[in-house]
Amino acid sequence: MGLRMKFNLVLLLAFVIGLALAGYLSDRILKDNAREEVLQSARIMMESALGARAYTAEHVKPLLTLQMKRQFLPQTVSAYAAAQSFKALRTKFPEYTYKEAALNPTNPNDRASDWEADIIQEFRNNAERKELIVERDTPTGRMLNLGRPLGIYDAGCLSCHGKVEDAPKTMTDIYGVNNGFGWKLNEIIGAQVVTVPMSVPLARAQKTLTTFMILLGGVFLLLLVLLNILLHFVVIRPVVRMATIATEVSMGKPDVPEYVKPGSDEISSLSQSFSRMRLSLESAMKMLGE
Known part of the structure; x- marks a missing residue:
């Protein structure tokens, strides 16, 4: 196996290991960044819903107190106001949802599904927990x-929502008493759940990773070509030339041209030492012949 082959195999092994490590770390970093981006969007949506709830409770409900005695108005319910504010968003982004599941x-539209019930149960079992992130x-x-x-x-x-007999009749006429x-008081009865799609950020992260890996592979190929050119002119060609001269001298071939590689690197120093050794050997052979 020649020097060039050994050099390329070592370089290829280093590249494969480096590429695998870079791909793994880049994939994790890009996916983590995509997840943080989605999570930030979800938190902004959650705060928007909380703002709608607070505004309804503080400004809308007091204005409609008297009217509520004659007719139940869902617009006075904070949860209803928050849900309605997201309807405009869903016309353009239907995969983004907000629900106050109970x-x-x-x-009945607010009844928790199985996975939402699991979230609620987690909050009921761990009262100190204020946020839960789930990927599905x-x-x-x-x-x-x-x-x-x-x-x-x-x-x-x-x-x-306490006793049935205390509830406004205008409300029970609409929703019933069941x-x-x-x-x-102080009971966890449900959970506010914001759902945000991860497909777009993850696809963008995957595209970025693919582009990065292609560029990294291109840089390696360019580096491989340049290093092979450098290896050929700086190491392999001078060594092959000296090996050829050594073979011809050892076989007694006369008038073998002298070779000294110009420069001050190690190969140049080797060629100079080789040339001096050859001259010394030829002088010694002449002295023996005399």
Whole structure:
């Protein structure tokens, strides 16, 4: 196996190891960045929903208190206001959702699905937990779900969701008396869940990774060509030339041309030493012949 082959094999092995390591680390970093991007979007959406809830509770509901005695207005419910504010968003981004899921909701549309019930149960079992992040694979792609606990911390909520007999008749006429009652103060009754698709950021991360790996491979090929050219002119060609001269001298061939590689590197120094050794050998042979 020649020097060039050994050099290329070592270089190729180093490249394969480096490429695998760079690909693995880059993939993790890009996917983590994509996940953080999605998570940041989910948190912004969550804060937007909280803002809609707070505005409804502080400014809208007080204005409609008297009217609520004659007719139940869902616009006074903070959860309804937050959900409605996302309808405009979903017209352009249908995969983005916000839901206030509950185990025992007043509106059946808010009943928690199986995976949402798991989130709620996690909050009920760990009261100190304030946020839960879940990733799910769905038919439309991978989704990130950001959940926050929904608890009863205002005794005023129990006027509608405590005992059935205390609830406004205008509300029970619409939703009935079978759901959304029996809630208790400081109880976790549900979870605010924001769902954001991860497919686009992940696809962008994959495209970036592919581009990076192609560029890295191109740089390696260019480096391989340049190093082989350098190896040929600086090392292999001078060594082959000296080996040829040594063979011809050892076979007694006369008038073998002298070779000294110009320069000050190690190969040049070797060629100079080889030339001096050859001259010394020829002088010694002449002296023996005399």
